[in-house]
Structures are given as C-alpha cells and as structure tokens.
Amino acid sequence: MTATIDLQKSHSPATNGGGFLRRLNFGTGIIFGIIGALLGYFLPHHFFDNQGSAFADQCTVISAVGWVIGFWFGIGALAGPFKWFLGWDQTHADEMYLAGKDQGKKRYWKYCTDHKVVGVQYLVLAMVLLGAGGILAMLIRTDLISPGSHFVNQQVYNSFLSLHGMLMIISLIIAVAGPWGNFVMPIQCGARDMAFPRLNALSLWTVVAAAVPLLTTLFIGGIQDGWTTYAPISIQTGIGMNTFAIAIITFVISTTVAGVNTVCTIMTMRTTGMSLDRLPIFTWASLIGGALGLYAMPFFATAMTMTILDRSAGTSFFSADSGGTGWLWENMFWLMGHPEVYVILIPAVGALLEIATVFSRKPLFSYKTAIGGMAGIAGLSILVWAHHMFTTGWAPQLGGPFMLTTELISIPTGIIFLVAVGTIWRGNLWMKTPMIWLMGFIANFIIGGVTGIYLSDIPVDNTMHGTMFVVAHFHYVFVGSVLFGAIGAVYFWFPKISGRFLDEKMGRISFWLAFIGVQVTFLAMFVSGLRGMPRRYASYQAIFEHTNVISTIGAYTIMAGMLVSLANIILSWRSGEPSGPNPWHSKTLEWLVPTPVPLENFEVLPVIESDPYTYGEKEGARA
C-alpha cells in the first residue's frame, strides 16, 4: 500500500521539489552562498542610515551568516527540514538519488548521503585544510629564519599565525574522525550506513561552509589574537574576527551533528552479535571521541557568540570596564579547548591500534584496558581545563587540584602506550608503511606526552608558560602524534577506498622526511623555549637565531615529507598497484566486504561470533 504511494510520488518530481533539488551541487552552493553574503553585507547599508561605530562589525557578521545559509540552501541542506515541514516526505527513489546511486564521480560534488562518499569527501577536505595550514606554517617559519626578518609585516605575521593554529585544529579534528569515522566505522559495526545519512552530509558540507569565512579572515585584515582569540584583544582586533567567529560557530554545528550521528550509529546500528565487547577498537575510539566532542564543542559556540555580541551589539561579557571579565573567555575557551585535544587524539589512537594488531599478527593486547584507557582520558579531560590559566591569576587556590587532575591523565595515556607496545611485543611484525607511521607515533608521543607532564606542574609552568617550549610540546602531540596517526590511517585504509595500494617506497621516504623533520624542528624549538623565547613573536633577539634556523630547516623537511605523501595519494589513486579487497589479511568487517564497497555495504548482514582480533589463534579457539 505505502509502496504504491511512494512510487507514484517519485514519478511526479514537480510536486516534491525533486527537479530543482537534483540540480544542486557544490557549485550552486557557492553561488547561493555568495548571494547570501552580498545580501547580508549590502541590505543593512541600504536600510539603516543610523550607522554606529559597530556597523562594519554588524555587516560582516550578517554577511558571514548570509554565506552559511546561502551555501546550505544552494547545496540542498535545507531541503530536508523544508520538506518535513510541508509533509513532502522523501520517496525511496529520492533516498537512492541522495545516496548517489548511479551518479559516478558526480556524487562527490553533491549533498550525498552515502557514508563512503562522505568519508572520501572528508579525506579530501582535510587534506585541503591541512595544506592551507601547512603553507601558513612555512610562511611563519620563513619569517622566523632570521631575528629581524621582514618577510611579512607584523600584522600579517599575526594573522598567519592565528589562522595557522585554527586551520590545523579544525583539520585535525576531521583528519581521522572525518574520513575513517565515516567510511570505515559503519562497516566495522556491520551497518549499511550511518544512523542519519542526511545529517552525515550536513556535517561534511557544514565544515566547507565554515572553511570559507575562516579563510576569508586573511583577506579582510586577519586576526591579531592567536588561535585562542583571548578577550579583550578579540574585541579590539579588526573585522576579520567576525568571520572567524561565525566560522567557529558553524564548525561547532558540524561537530555536534557528527557527534550525535556517530554515537547513534554505534549504539543502534550494530549487526547481530556485535556486542560492545566485540567492537573494533577504532569504532570504540570513534564513540568516545564523538561523545567527548558533543560535550566540549558547545562551549566554543557560546564563547564565540559572546565575542560577536561584544563586538557588534554593545554587550560587555569580556570588557572589565563595564562589569565583564576576560577570565570568562578563558574558562569558556578551555572548557572546550582541553577536551578538544582528545577529540583530536582519540580517533587517531584508535586507528593506530587497529594497525598495531593487524601488522603484528597478534590480538590487541588487553582490549578492555585499551577501552578503559580511552574512556579514562575522555573523562579526566573535562576536569583539567584551568591548567591553561595557571599564570592568569584566576582562582590560584584551584591550582593544586587542576595540577593533580592534569597529571592523573598521564595514567590512562600511559595505558594506551602499554597497549600499543604490548600488542607489538613479540609479534610477527610486518613492517609495511602503516606500521612505520605507528612506530613514529610511539616515539613522538612519548616526547609530546612527557613534556606535557612537565608543563602541568605549576612551578615549571610559571617559567615555561608562553614560551616556544609550549609550542614545541603541543606540536609533538599534534604533528608528531596525531598527524602521524592520520597519515598511518591513510596508508592503512587507502586500499579500501581506492582498490589500490599507496606506494611503499614513497611512503617510506615521506615517513623519514617527516620523522626527521619533526625531531629537527621541535627539538630545536624546545631549546628556543628553554632559553626563554616567547611564542607568537614576529621577531626575536639574536641569541635565538641558531635554534630558529634549525627549526625552519626542519619545518621545510616536514613539508617535503608531506608533499611526497600527497603525490603518493594522487598518483596511486590513478595508477597504484591493485590491492584486492583485503590486502592486509585483516579480520575487521570493512576488509571482508568487496572493494569497491557496494552501495549498502552488505548483501546479507553478517553475524558476529567473536572479537575481530583473533590473529595467531586457531580457528574457533574462541567462540
């Protein structure tokens, strides 16, 4: 009965808007986005004569919001709510169209609901944003090659520095959770798609919607206040701050939608027998990372909303001369900021633990402890935020407790190390490129982690705060650990998305350039910091010159390594060696489906009878 009705509807697209919707793609998104931005900018000019000093701020805010809404409209993101409201429900044909059925490569430019398409889109988007952030890093390091360099002027330097930070944070949030949390995780669960496929497309295209105003800041004067955009500098800096703030709020919408979708998929879409204690470790990492993001990111949206209001609506959340306080910003920002570090890290760790077990041909060492370690990190991470405020004068009596919680986090983090090393220990190691990136991760994360314990110590922090030592510490974590994990994951799962291997030789060259580059850049940067060089400075005294030259050379080396991997991805996607469906002889479900993976993943949903890490055990040894 209902099927008949569905079929009739699908043949009258005019009544359900199907004709118009089917013409929408990335291009129409941009066109409508630009129209929205222009309307947002010029309409207020047209209607209001009474233009106060905040008028430029108000117009940029409205313009950036206009872009986001226009882009959503133009890509087709608003069609779902609109059709729901009018009772024009989607037919099965509509669903299949949205999932990209029979559309070939075109579907990659559309609001496509297939989780595998979304995964590939996320991969490309993450690489584009990492590339942009990487170019800024090279410009920053080039400026720092000599003490009084005038490669760029100081305002431009500040805006490069600030945007580099935020671009890298955003691209690392999506670097593992985006491609593999979408492409791989649902298949690992034994699901046919994510829980809410249209929300999945929404989360991806909302990152695109956020990226444009974020990059726009560079061209309207940039921001001068670092990625942490502390108040009151964020209130005093130029109009670039407005598009920056709208970009962040937009990005938070994306992470929230993605977090809900991820948690829902894992909790409700697992196939028969896929109990939580048989769930692949990467899926566990996606669950924990997704839930943590759901908690942390709203604080960022609130903080940025208050920044916008302070700048353009006359409020005084952060201005101390009318009852506000900069500490409000700092609390709000770090309530988001520290958990967010683990939103970035945990999925990368999950991917690396998959690599560890597959390439050691051993079960994951102490599977439940690994889950406990990740959950422990997530739980503690919401209780440590004020370690970023030890030197700000806020609540000195809370210094001790926050030092304690921060140091406690080294325990579950240490557990993750033990799991990784325990898995590799006496394994039958197969040293393919994914495994090599894992080894690099272990080495770098030790350095990044241990220096973090130093910094959590209040007396040390009082000395080291605001120096290049801190910058070197978190780059060991983000570049040396997370980025290595993200690249390892690409080398591991690339055969699944493309049916081809990435080139081993290029992979090794890329690894060694990046690994040596990280040591050169950031060990030298530790020394700069220990000698007292402050972070964020455009020029510095001659005593810091040697270590800065070394850091710059190292940074170019990392970039060279990244370019080799980029070339590898582009070349191998076209003409890499064919891999077959399960080149690593892995036992998780994503490797047991054909490559390319069919539209709904499984012809018949599998029934699971053990955890997927039975390497080296006799068949059926564990029921």
Add this chain to the structure above:
Amino acid sequence: MSSDTIEHEASHGHHEAPEVVEGRQRLGIWLFIVGDVIMLASFIFTYLYLRGTNTGNGWMTYLQGDTNAANYGQPVHEKVLSAGFNWTITAVIVASAAVVWFGEKHLRAQQKGAGSFSLIAAVAGLLAIVASALTVIQLRSIDEHMPYHLLSQNVHEFTYTAYGSAEILLNGSSLLHLIVLAFLGFGLAIRASKGLVSSEGLKWSQARFVRFFWVWVALGSVITAAVTSLINK
C-alpha cells in the same frame, strides 16, 4: 516504471523494522538535547560567573553618561528586568509544552487517524509564537528601559552592563528555541493533516520526539527564570 518497481522491491529487504528506526531516532533526539543542555549550562554559567565576579562593581552599575549633567560619571544602579514578565513568558512556554503533551496523548488514544491532533499542534505552535513575541518585548525592554553605560561622546556608542549582556544572551537563545518550536508545532500540524502523523503504527513517534524537545525547552525556561529572578541584584 518496471525497473523502479524491481529496484524498490529488491532493496525493500534492507529496510528495518519501524521500532528499530524509532529507537534510533529517539536516541538521536536525546543526544541533540544533551548538546542543548550543555549550551544552556554554559549560558547559566556565564550569568552566574559574571554575577559572582562583579568586576569593578559593574554587574548592574553603570556610570552617568550625560556630559552636560552635574552628576556626570556618578554610578547609577540599573533596574532589574521584571520577574513577573519573565515568569509570564515561562508560563506561556510551559503551557505550550503541556498542549503538546496532551496532543500526543490524544493522538495515541485514537483508534484511527489523528483526531484533532493537527489543531492541537497548531495551537502549540501559536503559543510558541506568542512566547516569541513576548521575548522580543523583553529584549526590547533591555534596550529601552535600561539606561546604557554612556560615557562616550558618540551617541551610537552604547554598552550594556554585565547583567544586561547576560540577559540578552539568555533571552536571545530562548527566542531562537521558540522559533524552532513554532516550526515544529506547525510542521506537525501540516503533517497530521496529510495523514503523515497519526495513531497508525508508529506514525505518532514524531509527535513524541517533538514533545521531548518541547518539554526540555520549557524546563530550560523554568530554570532560567528561576536563576535570573532569584539571583540578580
């Protein structure tokens, strides 16, 4: 036509039981509500933090800004937003939530069809619009009846006190929520009139999801009204 039929039937086997889909959507709604709870928590935190810090005694005190007056630069105490009006808005929101709750019960009690659910949902949507209008009046009262901190010479330079700022944040967020509620209420009304929401099978589940969110918004409004009327001066 025929290929469509085949495709539809071929993939029909992939469709899940309605209860499974309903359970998944229910969890999704709850998770979105969790995100919204954190948002509201961050707003209330802001309100209480600014009140507790009271930087420079500036929570509610501004300096006289009329440069011609003899008392230029003297501290003036801002008046508190009307608690009665605040609770009136909250009462309307709570009433709208009660209507939705009642509507869902009515819907599920039907043997067939949707009964008067379409009308009830429209009434709830209307109440959300009334509450939105009252919230706009409240926001304007911050604008009109509260003197600004006006030390600047430029008449367009205005600054709300910390109290005024926090009230703008809370009321602004409430307004956005009410607009969403109105959208959901009228959406349900239209859908029920088309037979897409009814007592049949699980076709009432969307009414239930909307009720979850609606009740949460009403609860949030009660919490906000309680905090801002008990702790202000």
